[in-house]
Amino acid sequence: MFPPVFGFVILFSITITFGSPVVTENNTNVVSLNIQNANNGQAIPPTMHGVILETNINRGDDGGLYAELIYNRAFQENGRSLDGWLRFGEGSITLSNNQSLSSALPVQMKFTLNETSTTPSGFKNGGYYGISIQPQNYTASFYYRPSTSAYIEGGKLTIGLSNLDGSNIYGAATIDVYNAPVSVWSNFSATISVFDAAQSTQNVFFVAFPPNSRGDFEFNLISCFPATFKNRTNGVRIDIAQAFADLKPGFVRLPGGNDLEGPTIPERFIWNNTIGPLQNRPGRRGTWVGYNTEGLGIIELLTFVEDIGATPVLAVYAGYSLDRKAVPQDQLQPYIDEVIDEIDFITAPADASRMGALRKHLGRSEPFDIKYVEIGNEDFVATSTYSYRWPAFHNALSQRYPNITFIATTTSSIPSPPAVDDHDYQPPQFFINNFRRYENIPRPKPKVLVGEFSTINARDSNSLPYPTLAGAVAESIYRIGFERNSDVIIGGCYAPVLQNVKATQWTPNLIPFNANLVVKSTSYLAQQMFGANLGNIILNSTATNSIMTHESVQKGGEGDGKLGNLYFTASKRTDSNTLIVKLVSVDRNDTLVNVQIQDSLASSEGVMYILAGGPGVDPSTLSNTIYNPNAVSIITKLIWATGGKFSITVPPWSVVVVNLPL
Numbered sequence: 001m002f003p004p005v006f007g008f009v010i011l012f013s014i015t016i017t018f019g020s021p022v023v024t025e026n027n028t029n030v031v032s033l034n035i036q037n038a039n040n041g042q043a044i045p046p047t048m049h050g051v052i053l054e055t056n057i058n059r060g061d062d063g064g065l066y067a068e069l070i071y072n073r074a075f076q077e078n079g080r081s082l083d084g085w086l087r088f089g090e091g092s093i094t095l096s097n098n099q100s101l102s103s104a105l106p107v108q109m110k111f112t113l114n115e116t117s118t119t120p121s122g123f124k125n126g127g128y129y130g131i132s133i134q135p136q137n138y139t140a141s142f143y144y145r146p147s148t149s150a151y152i153e154g155g156k157l158t159i160g161l162s163n164l165d166g167s168n169i170y171g172a173a174t175i176d177v178y179n180a181p182v183s184v185w186s187n188f189s190a191t192i193s194v195f196d197a198a199q200s201t202q203n204v205f206f207v208a209f210p211p212n213s214r215g216d217f218e219f220n221l222i223s224c225f226p227a228t229f230k231n232r233t234n235g236v237r238i239d240i241a242q243a244f245a246d247l248k249p250g251f252v253r254l255p256g257g258n259d260l261e262g263p264t265i266p267e268r269f270i271w272n273n274t275i276g277p278l279q280n281r282p283g284r285r286g287t288w289v290g291y292n293t294e295g296l297g298i299i300e301l302l303t304f305v306e307d308i309g310a311t312p313v314l315a316v317y318a319g320y321s322l323d324r325k326a327v328p329q330d331q332l333q334p335y336i337d338e339v340i341d342e343i344d345f346i347t348a349p350a351d352a353s354r355m356g357a358l359r360k361h362l363g364r365s366e367p368f369d370i371k372y373v374e375i376g377n378e379d380f381v382a383t384s385t386y387s388y389r390w391p392a393f394h395n396a397l398s399q400r401y402p403n404i405t406f407i408a409t410t411t412s413s414i415p416s417p418p419a420v421d422d423h424d425y426q427p428p429q430f431f432i433n434n435f436r437r438y439e440n441i442p443r444p445k446p447k448v449l450v451g452e453f454s455t456i457n458a459r460d461s462n463s464l465p466y467p468t469l470a471g472a473v474a475e476s477i478y479r480i481g482f483e484r485n486s487d488v489i490i491g492g493c494y495a496p497v498l499q500n501v502k503a504t505q506w507t508p509n510l511i512p513f514n515a516n517l518v519v520k521s522t523s524y525l526a527q528q529m530f531g532a533n534l535g536n537i538i539l540n541s542t543a544t545n546s547i548m549t550h551e552s553v554q555k556g557g558e559g560d561g562k563l564g565n566l567y568f569t570a571s572k573r574t575d576s577n578t579l580i581v582k583l584v585s586v587d588r589n590d591t592l593v594n595v596q597i598q599d600s601l602a603s604s605e606g607v608m609y610i611l612a613g614g615p616g617v618d619p620s621t622l623s624n625t626i627y628n629p630n631a632v633s634i635i636t637k638l639i640w641a642t643g644g645k646f647s648i649t650v651p652p653w654s655v656v657v658v659n660l661p662l
């Protein structure tokens with residue numbers, strides 16, 4: 001259904017005597033937009049449009065952003081299992097806990113050939129819902145422990161990538177394990193070079209023993225990585241990482257979301273379980289699905305945020321988990337100490353503190369720059385204990401880290417915090433109706449991070465499979481509200497972001513993907529237009545129609561940020577002297593906008609980006625999906641300003657961003 005049109009529609013015929021071109025049209029709204037060119041407007045923080053990197057949900061990190069291809073590499077899934085592993089040829093695979101690799105990884109796989117084998121035999125893994133095989137080098141590795149009875153003909157194993165039945169091998173390597181000491185764990189690695197892409201993702205990684213082998217052989221941490229974003233070891237998947245980077249996010253909130261809190265208190269995000277060698281990371285049960293390997297640990301997460309040029313918003317555990325249990329007040333200190341160690345580990349100089357030295361020892365000498373720390377997640381569901389948890393954490397942390405802004409997750413039951421995180425999962429109309437929401441909140445604090453927001457189905461939350469154009473338009477109206485209130489808004493982020501379409505617990509999501517395809521949803525495209533075109537100051541702007549004057553526009557009234565079904569903001573990048581105008585229409589008709597830049601005679605060529613559905617398209621049903629990833633895309637047009645004036649047409653139900661040198 002076409003979303004309801006509200007407010008008044010300006011339908012009339014008019015001739016505008018300035019601007020280029022001069023247009024006279026029926027059924028086109030005509031708006032005059034006046035923008036004051038200045039260099040002293042309200043500052044817009046660079047964090048304005050961000051993302052959340054919420055671990056676990058929809059297999060967004062393991063099975064998603066984390067580039068590891070092997071599912072259940074350390075046999076942790078389903079309460080310790082061989083899930084995802086199949087044997088081939090002769091022999092059997094079983095779980096073993098005899099002389100484990102480490103206390104963190106107590107269970108391994110045992111491959112047993114009771115009889116001398118007559119065919120190539122071994123085991124294989126189909127990845128997280130498939131493996132994309134592309135022409136590139138893959139880095140494979142495993143830990144290996146042969147028994148006293150073990151014999152491998154020729155002393156070499158073959159590892160590789162093939163189709164499901166092994167009839168097509170895309171790349172392979174041999175690993176010489178001849179000298180591997182008996183009953184001791186050794187680590188082996190090899191490069192698998194692939195020259196031809198596989199047409200399908202129905203592929204496996206395999207480990208093969210030659211015929212004439214026999215005995216017991218144990219394996220753990222069996223891993224295979226493709227090339228990673230920025231070539232990082234233990235890094236992230238290039239296509240998904242690039243989709244993050246292309247959003248130009250100002251901040252990344254991590255690691256959650258609910259997965260920060262964990263299903264129970266012992267299963268919370270424990271930062272120091274996510275650092276160091278992979279064999280020392282125990283992982284934990286996922287809040288939403290499966291098991292978290294925590295291969296993508298706190299250093300890898302923060303390195304990724306740095307690699308895409310964003311500011312981290314670090315969420316820290318605040319003594320409450322999803323089984324609704326809270327740490328009692330008199331037992332909170334160890335949890336506060338845990339967070340102090342975490343922030344020290346991340347931010348302390350390497351040579352001046354124990355935690356900084358540990359970080360350096362693990363390969364990262366430079367501290368990470370942390371400006372925002374959020375204490376907990378959605379504690380509006382647990383105000384009776386947040387009332388003591390927030391003050392305890394905040395008092396200790398704010399004294400120790402005076403340069404960090406601490407963000408509460410509710411304002412109920414606590415003294416006014418420096419900042420608060422608002423979450424809004426709402427139908428489109430909510431975001432449209434709440435355009436002015438942040439004009440009317442207390443100032444100067446608490447500042448607001450809209451740490452999660454997205455358009456859901458009006459009728460049944462979570463039932464919208466993909467973001468729609470109507471949702472993207474409505475979210476953009478909310479974002480215009482953020483920019484206009486940048487004195488109090490730190491920024492906002494759509495949530496959730498990542499969705500492996502084969503392992504979904506929550507829809508809609510900003511970036512759906514499968515093993516070889518990444519979808520830029522309608523909401524993604526709208527946010528990208530905002531993130532990639534961010535001013536650093538707000539410019540005063542007013543819009544009028546034929547029955548108003550710019551002088552008559554009142555703050556908070558028609559013409560200020562909105563006129564009828566058109567929403568707008570103007571800003572400027574003072575470093576490049578560029579004007580940015582953002583316009584969002586929820587009208588059924590085109591809106592001709594004649595722009596006049598006061599105090600500017602700019603005659604220049606600029607760019608206009610348009611996200612729209614086109615004639616006759618219902619924006620509430622238009623989505624980019626895994627089956628039709630490019631149903632909607634951003635259209636780019638050139639525009640020309642003459643003497644500080646230009647005219648553009650804003651299509652029905654659209655998001656438009658103009659970027660013009662002044």
Ligand code: AHR
Pocket residue numbers: 054057256257258259377378452495496506
């Ligand atoms: O983003 C999905 C979930 O929504 C988050 O984990 C949680 O913070 C919120 O309830």
